[in-house]
Amino acid sequence: MVKRVTVACLLISMTLLYCLSTLRINFSPPELPVPLSCAPQPGQHNTQSSTNGRQQDNNICVPKVDLMFMKTHKTGSSTFINILFRFGEKHKLKFAFPSSRNDFFYPSPFQHTYVQGFKSGMCFNVICNHMRFDASEVAKVMPRDTFYITILRDPAELFESSFHYFRHVVPLTWRIPGEDKMSEFLRDPKLYFSPNGINSFYLKNLLFFDFGQDNTLDPDDPRVEESIRLIGERFHSFILMEHFEESLILLKDTLCWEMDDILFFKLNSRKESTVSKMSPELRAKALQWNGVDWKLYKHFNLTLWEKVEAYGRERMAKDVAELRRRNAEMVEICIEGGHSVAAGNIHEDAMQPWQPIGEKSIMGYNLNKNIDKAYEQLCRKMLTQEIQYLTDLGANLWLTKLLGHVRNIINW
């Protein structure tokens, strides 16, 4: 009994501490000169004037290294961030990290003062942790020629994923009756949803919200078109989760990266049995309910395929096949059994994924034993979980880690 009360108190205070940490006191910041560009690595590359990695310099393709990745929620962004971490390490890039947590005090809109150790005139190459986007605040931290990347996902699938992952922290779902809470919610969303509900943004147009926009607008509101236009102007590259490989090939081409840079394993995927397959009717309801995100997604799906057309369909098919072949090869080399396993069967802490509250549905991997020396490093990096990788790169995540430990102890 006493133990239970202690555990409950600990839990509540941890959660409070975590939530309150978003309410940061904002000291008035000094006037900031917008950084031009980060100092180039000696002898490696010169990014002073290039706005595009493809710019040829004595026939040498210079990889683009100033990068902003807007990490949206439940879109496969953890898989891409692993690519970014590896790229950053390879080129010794300077990351703008959050402090204490692994996000920039989401869902508060991003402020440049959230960057760990930020000082006026400082310069970073990469910013990629979860945030609620604010273009002008990000611009205060990043070089002017920064390349902006983001990732989108089919809004019906995203909604299903977000509902599953976050519903325990969205109080308005607690009173939904029945077993299949998502279907019940979609049967009559207006009955349950309130735009002012705590964390309610997880359940409506989450993409639009992450981009710093109003997620409760009517899809036909002219402000939606306007926001989509602005997002299209700010971001240079839109990865679509459903066309992940094609998107990566385009990115590699634009940024002058190498095939090795974009190899990946699917990280943070969910146990099959916990993914509810949506009927066509339910899918239609989910798309209607997330009508703003659906507009956004369709728009950038169109632009993606225009880019594929320009790249050359056949060339793309060939490159995607090569990427898949290389990834399959890496699975053989790196992963024990060649497939993902449930959390309880993961041997190493560094490969243990972060779980949603109240369950262990996210799968992970084990490293093969006796990996060829030439691949050992790469295998390990490709499988290292986000929190661990952030720590390895020098981020200080004491609050997130503390929460993780408490959850481990009480098995929550």
Ligand SMILES: *[C@@H]1O[C@H](CO)[C@@H](O)[C@H](O)[C@H]1NC(C)=O
């Ligand atoms: C995305 O574009 C492709 C190619 O034009 C098309 O086949 C597909 O149906 C589109 N997807 C959506 C969700 O609109």
